[in-house]
Amino acid sequence: MCTSDTYSLAERKTLGGVSMCSCGTIHLTVGGITIRLEPEAFGEMVRMCQDAADRLMMHAEMTPGLSRLAN
Numbered sequence: 001m002c003t004s005d006t007y008s009l010a011e012r013k014t015l016g017g018v019s020m021c022s023c024g025t026i027h028l029t030v031g032g033i034t035i036r037l038e039p040e041a042f043g044e045m046v047r048m049c050q051d052a053a054d055r056l057m058m059h060a061e062m063t064p065g066l067s068r069l070a071n
């Protein structure tokens with residue numbers, strides 16, 4: 001486990017945050033869960049989530065009642 005000092009990269013008060021420690025590990029915290037990732041794995045996770053968001057948006061546009069995803 002990384003115990004180096006971390007600095008914040010992004011934060012959403014109602015969700016969690018992303019920070020990076022001095023050794024380069026990315027810390028993704030959502031609620032009470034923190035996932036530690038190498039920068040390359042974090043980039044892949046971001047792309048995977050973007051792919052999922054894109055598919056959800058397409059699905060929401062074609063499905064009545066799911067328009068809240070498009071906002």
